[in-house]
Amino acid sequence: MRGITKRFPGVVANEQVDFEAMQGEIHALLGENGAGKSTLSNILTGLYRPDEGEILVNGKPVTFHSPRDAIAAGIGMVHQHFRLAASFTVAENLVLGHRDAADRGFLLEPGMIEGRVTELARRYRMPVDPGARVWQLSVGEQQRVEILKALYRGARILILDEPTSLLTPQESENLFETLRLMGAEGRTVIFISHKLEEVMAVSSRVTVLRRGRVVGSVLTAGTNPRDLARMMVGRDVVFTQKKEGPAQAEREVILQLRGASALGDLGTVALRDVDLSVHAGEIVGVAGVAGNGQRELAEVITGMRRLTAGTVVVGGKPMRVGDPLAAIRRGVSHVPEDRMGTGVAPSLSIADNLVLKAYRRAPISTQGFLHAGRIRTNAIDLIRRFNITAPGPQTPTRLLSGGNVQKVLLARELSSRPRILVAASPTRGLDVAATDSVRALLLEAAAGGVGILLISEDLDEILALADRIAVIYRGHIMGVVERQNASVEDLGLMMAGAA
Amino acid sequence: MNNTLVVVIAASAVFYGTPLLFASLGELLAERSGVLNLGVEGMMLVGAVSGFWAVQTVGGPGWLSLLTAVAVAALAAAATSLIHAFLTVTLRASQIVSGLALTIFAGASGLSSYIGHVANLGGKPAHHEFDAIDLFGLKDAPVIGPILFHQNALTYASWVLVGLALLYLYRTRPGLHLRAVGESPATADAMGVNVTAYRYIHTMVGGALAGVGGAFFSLAITPFWLDGMTSGAGWIAIALVIFAFWRPELALVGAYLFGAFSSLAFTLQTRQVHLPPEVFSSLPYLMTIVVLVLVSTGWGRRRLGAPAALGVPYIREER
Amino acid sequence: MIRIERRLTDAGWLLVAVPVGSLVGAVILSSVILLATGHDPLGTWQRLLDRGFLSEGAMSATLVQATPLLLTGLAATAAFRMQTWNIGAEGQLYLGAVGASGVGIALGSQPAIVVIPAMVLAGLLFGAAWAAIPGALRAVFRTNEIITSLMLNYVAGLLITYLIFDSHSYWRELSTFTSRVFPQGKYLSPAAAWPSLQIAGIAIPFGFLLGMVAAASLWLLYRSTRFGFEARVIGDSRAAAHYAGIRTRRMIVAVMALSGAFAGLGGAAEIGDFRHVLDPRGLQQASFGYGGIVVAALARLNPFAVILVALLLGGLSNGGFSLQGADFPAGLVGTLQGLILFCALAGELLVRYRIRVQRPRSSSVRPPEVAARPA
Incomplete structure (x- = not known):
C-alpha cells in the first residue's frame, strides 16, 4: 500500500x-x-x-x-x-x-x-x-x-x-x-x-x-x-497502577451477592449461583472471556435485570431487584459496557446527560419543573472538573470522542457520591491518554471509599487496578484470588473453566 | 355436505385470504432484506386501481386482459414502492415515516383515488373478473372440493408463490444472501453481497406482490373500483408478517385465518344471524390486535425470526 | 462520486429551508402529475390558493379546517417525540367527537359556560382513553403500537357508523319520520356551539385558540418538566432510559393518552366549532388524523411550527373541498400531502448529512519505479 x-x-x-x-x-x-x-x-x-x-x-x-x-x-x-x-x-x-x-x-x-x-x-x-x-x-x-x-x-x-x-x-x-x-x-x-x-x-x-x-x-x-x-x-508509557493499599479485611462489606442467578436475553441461564462481595474502598476485578455473564452480572447489581434466585445486598440491606431506580437511590453507580446508547442518550446534550439520573431531585428540578440554569451550571462545573473536551454543554453527546463520552459518564456517576460503582470494560476502545485518566479516576474513587466492581476482558487492566480478582466462567464465579497471589496462567485456566 | 357452514367459511376464507397472502408474502420478502414498508395499504390501492384500469382499457380475450391487468398492477405498485426504497435505502430516511407517507400519498384519499377520478373508473363493473376454476374437475369433491379445487387462478398462483418463496429463502444462494442482508448487513457487505441492490429489489418485489393483492380486490372480490376499497387489508398484511414469524408457510396460515374473519360477516348474515354489521366488519381489526398481543407475549417475545436489522438503515462508511 | 457525510454541527438555516423547500418540491412534483393527466397545474394552484386563503371568507373556513389538523398534529408531535408511533389520531378524533357530542346533547338545556367546558373535557377524556388501549398493550405486552393504534381507527370508524346508521343510539335523531328513514345525528343546542373570536373580519374558532394553548403547553412540557425530560430520554434511547431508572412503561401509556387527548380535543372542536352533530361520513372523509402526521412531520415536531403548518394544510384541504369536481380532482390533497412528506424526509437528509461531490483521485499519481514485491 x-x-x-x-x-x-x-x-x-x-x-x-x-x-x-x-x-x-x-x-x-x-x-x-x-x-x-x-x-x-x-x-x-x-x-x-x-x-x-x-x-x-x-x-x-x-x-x-x-x-x-x-x-x-x-x-x-x-x-x-x-x-x-x-x-x-x-x-x-x-x-x-x-x-x-x-x-x-x-x-x-x-x-x-x-x-x-x-x-x-x-x-x-x-x-x-x-x-x-x-x-x-x-x-x-x-x-x-x-x-x-x-x-x-x-x-x-x-x-x-x-x-x-x-x-x-x-x-x-x-x-x-x-x-x-x-x-x-x-x-x-x-x-x-x-x-x-x-x-x-x-x-x-x-x-x-x-x-x-x-x-x-x-x-x-x-x-x-x-x-x-x-x-x-511517542513517549515512555507508565500506566497508572494500583499501589499496595492497607488490608481490606476490616472495611465494611458494601456489596454482596448471595446465590444470584439470572437469565440472559435469549432466555438461557446467564448467571448461576453467584456469590461475590465488595468492601468499601476496594476494587474487585471480574475477569473472564467475553460473553460469560459479565453483562448480566453488571445488570443484576444495577437493577437492570431480574434475578431468578438469590439476593443483592447493598450496605447490609437487600435491594429491590429488577428496578434500576432502586439501585440508583441506594447509591449504586454504573458505567455500562455499551456507553453510547445505554450509558448516555446520544442525541441529548452533554448537560442533559450529566443530569440523566439527578434530574429527579432538587436542585436540578423542583415540583416537576427543571431548572435550566442549574443544569447548565452543573455541566460547566463537571466539564471543568473532569477535563471533558467539548465545544460546550449544549453539544449533542454523540459528537464527542469515545474518551470524552466515558468522562461524561464517569463525571455523572462519580459526582452523585455513590457507595458502589460497577464499571464494565471502562477503557475499551480508548486511546492511551484517555485510558490513563479513566484508570486514575477509578483509583481516586476507591481511595475515597467507593467500592468498585471492575468488569473487564482485559486481564492486564484488572491486574493493574484490582485488589482482588474474581474469575467468571459460564455465569459462575470460578474463584476469587488476591492480586498479590494471582498469576496469568492460573487466571487463564480459570477463565477457560478449569477450576 | 359442501354447504355446511364450516366448508363454506373455509372456502371463502381461502378466497378472502388470497390478497392478504400476496401482500404479506411481499412484505415478508421486503422485511427479510431489512426494509419495513408500512405503505402496503397504499401500494395495494395503487395495484387495485391500475389493475382495474387495465382491464377496462385493454381489449382482447378475457384471460389476456386479466393477465395484463395483474402485470400492470404489479408494475404500478412496484414503482410506488421504489419511492420508499429510494428514501430509506439511499437517503436513509426513517422507514416508519416514509412508509406512512407512502400510504398517505397512494392511499384512499391520495394517488389511487386521483387515478380513479381522472380515468373515470368509479361505479362501473369490471369488463372481466377472475372466476373460480374447477381444478381437475374436483370442485364437488366432499369438503376439500370447494376449498381447494374451486378457486380462481390468482389463488392457485399464490400457492405456487408460497412454495417458491420457501425454496428461494432456504435453498438458494440469493435467498441466503437476502437473509444475511436482513440479519447482518455488515456481514453480507463484507462478504461482497450488494446490500443496496438486495434491499431495492426486495422492496420492489414486495410492492409488486402488494399490487397483485390489491388487484384481487378490484378484479375478484368486488369487481369494481371504489376509493379505499382495501379498507385496511394492507395493515393486516403487515401484522400477518409478525404473526408468521417472517416465514412464508405461516403467512399462508395467517392469511386464511384472517380470510375467515372477513368472510364470517357475509356468511353469517346470509344465515340470518342478527348482529349489527359493524360487529362483523370490525372482527378482522380486533382479531389483528388480539393476535398481535398473543404473538408478542410468551415465546413470541423473543422476536423469533425477526430479521435483526429490520428497520435499521445500513451505512458502511460511518464512524 | 457522491459522498454522504454526517454533519458535525447543526446548520440552522436548513431548519427553515427544508420545510419550505419540501412544499415547493411537492408542488412541482404534483404539477407533473397534473400535467401528465391533462390538467392545468397553474390554474389549479391558483384556484386552490384563492379558495383556501384569499377569497371572501376563505381564511375563516380555512381556520375551521386547520383546527382539527392543529390538534392531530400536536397529537402526532407529542407521541413521535418519544418515538412512540401513535397513528391512531384518526380514531381518537372520532371518539373525541362521540364524547363531546354526547355531552353536548345531554347538557343541551344548560348554559354555554357549563356545556362547552364539559364538551372539551369529554373530548380530551374519550380521545385519551381510546389511545391508552394501544399504549397499555405496548407497555404490558410490547405489542407494536403502530398496527394496534391503526386497527383501532377502523374500529372507531365502524363505531360511529353504528351509532348513527345501525342502532337507535343516544346520538341518533329519531324524532321525525325522515330521520328514521335517512339516519342522522341529533343536532346540538345553540348553547353547545363554540364561540369564535372576530379579528379583522376573520373568525378564529374557539377550538383553534385552545389548540394554540395546547401547543404552548406541549412545548413547555417537553422543554422544562421532568415528564418532558423523561420523554426525551426515552425518545433518544430506550436503553438509556431503562438505565437511568425511568419508568418507561408508565411513560408510554401517559404519552399515548396525552397524544390521544389532543386528537380527542380535535374531535370535540370539530363538533363544537363546525358540525354541531355527530356526522360519521363527514368525519371519515376529512381524514384529519392522517393529515396530522403530515403536519407534525413538516413542522419537524416543533409545537409552534405545527400551528403554522396546520394553517397551511388547512387552507389546502379547505380549498380542495370547496373545489371538488373537475376543477380539483379527488385524491389530489392526499397525493400532495404524501409528496410533501416525501420531500420533507429527503430534506431531513440535508439536515443530518452533508453531501459532497468529489472526483476520485486515487490512481493519478503512480511512481514508475514500483518494486514488484510478492505480497
Whole structure:
C-alpha cells in the first residue's frame, strides 16, 4: 500500500501510509486505539475507498470497488467485531457471498458444503460443527469460523484485527500456532494489535502507526517492547497502577451477592449461583472471556435485570431487584459496557446527560419543573472538573470522542457520591491518554471509599487496578484470588473453566 | 355436505385470504432484506386501481386482459414502492415515516383515488373478473372440493408463490444472501453481497406482490373500483408478517385465518344471524390486535425470526 | 462520486429551508402529475390558493379546517417525540367527537359556560382513553403500537357508523319520520356551539385558540418538566432510559393518552366549532388524523411550527373541498400531502448529512519505479 490517505468528517484517519507485507510472514500492525489501524485494514479489504494512494497485490496495482474485489484478490479479514450472521449455521456463514468453481450454483447443497467445511477445519486444526448456529458458539469458536471463512475463500493474505482481545491466554497461544501454520504454508498474515507482548511473540516484522501515520517498520528480532511502546505512543508509557493499599479485611462489606442467578436475553441461564462481595474502598476485578455473564452480572447489581434466585445486598440491606431506580437511590453507580446508547442518550446534550439520573431531585428540578440554569451550571462545573473536551454543554453527546463520552459518564456517576460503582470494560476502545485518566479516576474513587466492581476482558487492566480478582466462567464465579497471589496462567485456566 | 357452514367459511376464507397472502408474502420478502414498508395499504390501492384500469382499457380475450391487468398492477405498485426504497435505502430516511407517507400519498384519499377520478373508473363493473376454476374437475369433491379445487387462478398462483418463496429463502444462494442482508448487513457487505441492490429489489418485489393483492380486490372480490376499497387489508398484511414469524408457510396460515374473519360477516348474515354489521366488519381489526398481543407475549417475545436489522438503515462508511 | 457525510454541527438555516423547500418540491412534483393527466397545474394552484386563503371568507373556513389538523398534529408531535408511533389520531378524533357530542346533547338545556367546558373535557377524556388501549398493550405486552393504534381507527370508524346508521343510539335523531328513514345525528343546542373570536373580519374558532394553548403547553412540557425530560430520554434511547431508572412503561401509556387527548380535543372542536352533530361520513372523509402526521412531520415536531403548518394544510384541504369536481380532482390533497412528506424526509437528509461531490483521485499519481514485491 502506497501513500494511503483516508479522511472522515473532522479527522484524517490515515495520512500517506506506506505498508508492505511479504509472502509467508506474520506482519504485525501496531498502534494504539484510534491510530488508524482498522481504517487501513478496511481499505485493504475494500470496505472503504482511500481518498489517495494505491494498493498493490503481488506487484500489480489493484482498485477495490467493494469487498468482493478484495476477496477476489485473495485478501481475507477477521474483524474485531465478528462479521457473522448469528442466526445462521456455520456452513451458511461460510458460503455467504462465495462463488468458486465447485460452489457457485443457484441452489445450495447443504451436504456438500458441510463436508467441505469439516475438511477445512480438520486441516487447520480448528474443530467446529458446520451445522451449529453461530449464536450457540463460544467467542473462541466464532473466531475460528471467521478464520475458516477467509480460508474457504482461498485467502492468501489474512488480516486479523485485535484477534486476542476476546480470548483466554491459552486460546491466544493456540491461535498463534494456527497463524504460524498458515505462514509456513506461504500465506501472509497481517496481525493488528495494540498489545506489545503478543506482537513480540507472534510476528516477524512490525509496522507501527501513530495518529494515522507510519512511524516505522522494524524486524521483531531487532527490537524490544520498550522501543515499540515509545514508537507507538511517542513517549515512555507508565500506566497508572494500583499501589499496595492497607488490608481490606476490616472495611465494611458494601456489596454482596448471595446465590444470584439470572437469565440472559435469549432466555438461557446467564448467571448461576453467584456469590461475590465488595468492601468499601476496594476494587474487585471480574475477569473472564467475553460473553460469560459479565453483562448480566453488571445488570443484576444495577437493577437492570431480574434475578431468578438469590439476593443483592447493598450496605447490609437487600435491594429491590429488577428496578434500576432502586439501585440508583441506594447509591449504586454504573458505567455500562455499551456507553453510547445505554450509558448516555446520544442525541441529548452533554448537560442533559450529566443530569440523566439527578434530574429527579432538587436542585436540578423542583415540583416537576427543571431548572435550566442549574443544569447548565452543573455541566460547566463537571466539564471543568473532569477535563471533558467539548465545544460546550449544549453539544449533542454523540459528537464527542469515545474518551470524552466515558468522562461524561464517569463525571455523572462519580459526582452523585455513590457507595458502589460497577464499571464494565471502562477503557475499551480508548486511546492511551484517555485510558490513563479513566484508570486514575477509578483509583481516586476507591481511595475515597467507593467500592468498585471492575468488569473487564482485559486481564492486564484488572491486574493493574484490582485488589482482588474474581474469575467468571459460564455465569459462575470460578474463584476469587488476591492480586498479590494471582498469576496469568492460573487466571487463564480459570477463565477457560478449569477450576 | 359442501354447504355446511364450516366448508363454506373455509372456502371463502381461502378466497378472502388470497390478497392478504400476496401482500404479506411481499412484505415478508421486503422485511427479510431489512426494509419495513408500512405503505402496503397504499401500494395495494395503487395495484387495485391500475389493475382495474387495465382491464377496462385493454381489449382482447378475457384471460389476456386479466393477465395484463395483474402485470400492470404489479408494475404500478412496484414503482410506488421504489419511492420508499429510494428514501430509506439511499437517503436513509426513517422507514416508519416514509412508509406512512407512502400510504398517505397512494392511499384512499391520495394517488389511487386521483387515478380513479381522472380515468373515470368509479361505479362501473369490471369488463372481466377472475372466476373460480374447477381444478381437475374436483370442485364437488366432499369438503376439500370447494376449498381447494374451486378457486380462481390468482389463488392457485399464490400457492405456487408460497412454495417458491420457501425454496428461494432456504435453498438458494440469493435467498441466503437476502437473509444475511436482513440479519447482518455488515456481514453480507463484507462478504461482497450488494446490500443496496438486495434491499431495492426486495422492496420492489414486495410492492409488486402488494399490487397483485390489491388487484384481487378490484378484479375478484368486488369487481369494481371504489376509493379505499382495501379498507385496511394492507395493515393486516403487515401484522400477518409478525404473526408468521417472517416465514412464508405461516403467512399462508395467517392469511386464511384472517380470510375467515372477513368472510364470517357475509356468511353469517346470509344465515340470518342478527348482529349489527359493524360487529362483523370490525372482527378482522380486533382479531389483528388480539393476535398481535398473543404473538408478542410468551415465546413470541423473543422476536423469533425477526430479521435483526429490520428497520435499521445500513451505512458502511460511518464512524 | 457522491459522498454522504454526517454533519458535525447543526446548520440552522436548513431548519427553515427544508420545510419550505419540501412544499415547493411537492408542488412541482404534483404539477407533473397534473400535467401528465391533462390538467392545468397553474390554474389549479391558483384556484386552490384563492379558495383556501384569499377569497371572501376563505381564511375563516380555512381556520375551521386547520383546527382539527392543529390538534392531530400536536397529537402526532407529542407521541413521535418519544418515538412512540401513535397513528391512531384518526380514531381518537372520532371518539373525541362521540364524547363531546354526547355531552353536548345531554347538557343541551344548560348554559354555554357549563356545556362547552364539559364538551372539551369529554373530548380530551374519550380521545385519551381510546389511545391508552394501544399504549397499555405496548407497555404490558410490547405489542407494536403502530398496527394496534391503526386497527383501532377502523374500529372507531365502524363505531360511529353504528351509532348513527345501525342502532337507535343516544346520538341518533329519531324524532321525525325522515330521520328514521335517512339516519342522522341529533343536532346540538345553540348553547353547545363554540364561540369564535372576530379579528379583522376573520373568525378564529374557539377550538383553534385552545389548540394554540395546547401547543404552548406541549412545548413547555417537553422543554422544562421532568415528564418532558423523561420523554426525551426515552425518545433518544430506550436503553438509556431503562438505565437511568425511568419508568418507561408508565411513560408510554401517559404519552399515548396525552397524544390521544389532543386528537380527542380535535374531535370535540370539530363538533363544537363546525358540525354541531355527530356526522360519521363527514368525519371519515376529512381524514384529519392522517393529515396530522403530515403536519407534525413538516413542522419537524416543533409545537409552534405545527400551528403554522396546520394553517397551511388547512387552507389546502379547505380549498380542495370547496373545489371538488373537475376543477380539483379527488385524491389530489392526499397525493400532495404524501409528496410533501416525501420531500420533507429527503430534506431531513440535508439536515443530518452533508453531501459532497468529489472526483476520485486515487490512481493519478503512480511512481514508475514500483518494486514488484510478492505480497
